[in-house]
């Protein structure tokens with residue numbers, strides 16, 4: 001089975017071809033075109049600009065993905081497209097393109113949940129077996145999911161406000177470091193003392209797996225201002241200490257909450273316990289090490305898919321669509337795009353079915 005995937009739910013336009021042969025899936029091509037430079041001046045993704053950019057480049061992404069895979073449209077068995085959740089204008093760009101291709105070729109159309117795409121990626125990259133525990137941690141997301149089947153996800157908890165990536169980016173801005181903030185803060189933190197400036201660990205003392213990062217941001221702002229007032233400006237040492245203190249707080253929050261999530265997951269007595277971390281923040285060395293160590297303690301296999309497949313891409317969308325394609329299921333032209341689509345609401349939404 002060979003399937004085309006299309007992704008356009010945020011600020012990356014992407015297309016990919018994935019093939020499944022003898023039970024093993026292979027990424028034949030994965031094309032991603034980011035829009036960061038279009039949004040840079042606005043300090044965030046502008047939905048209207050994103051939607052237009054997707055509409056302009058998505059068809060080229062599809063052409064490039066087919067070409068790189070060395071196949072033509074006639075070699076495909078189906079088309080998978082992100083139908084939500086995300087910025088609706090962007091999602092619509094992808095859904096309309098996929099519908100056009102499906103109508104023109106007669107290929108089955110499959111609507112995929114973007115988060116399911118992320119959550120199933122460790123099966124593509126590391127062959128994890130159900131059920132496994134997943135921490136999705138990026139610029140826009142932070143949640144624990146027990147992935148029990150291709151269409152069965154249990155959310156154990158997540159951030160109640162900001163995502164850690166967003167907090168890293170904000171911290172970088174406050175400290176005068178470049179964007180994206182994650183790598184810059186990580187590098188700066190190496191020279192700092194994580195213990196000198198005390199920052200809070202919100203929600204750490206509460207039961208459960210929910211997390212909060214917005215208070216940390218505010219505390220960092222205050223601590224920075226205090227340092228600046230005391231020294232008449234931000235010294236190099238203070239900047240490094242603030243970065244180190246911030247990163248240490250995020251590491252501790254993620255480690256503690258992952259410990260609880262692992263406990264809940266292990267109650268299911270999985271045959272081959274496994275944990276995967278994905279999302280841009282998973283690139284952070286100290287975060288990765290803390291989680292890996294925790295898994296080793298618990299006898300749980302640790303995996304972290306390569307970054308290109310755990311940030312937004314279309315290979316994960318194609319892969320997530322394979323199961324339904326193989327089962328002969330499809331959505332047809334009534335497939336609706338929707339801005340919100342919780343992972344536990346199973347089927348793809350249809351136009352006219354109510355939202």
Ligand code: ATP
Nearest residue numbers: 138139140141165180181182183279280281284311
């Ligand atoms: P989403 O896909 O969830 O909507 P996104 O596109 O912003 O959000 P990703 O591309 O997965 O998310 O990740 C980008 C985020 O990861 C940025 O906030 C960036 O600062 C953060 N990040 C990247 N590298 C590191 C690092 N080494 N340490 C911490 N954070 C990092």
Ligand code: FE
Nearest residue numbers: 114118311312
């Ligand atoms: Fe994403």
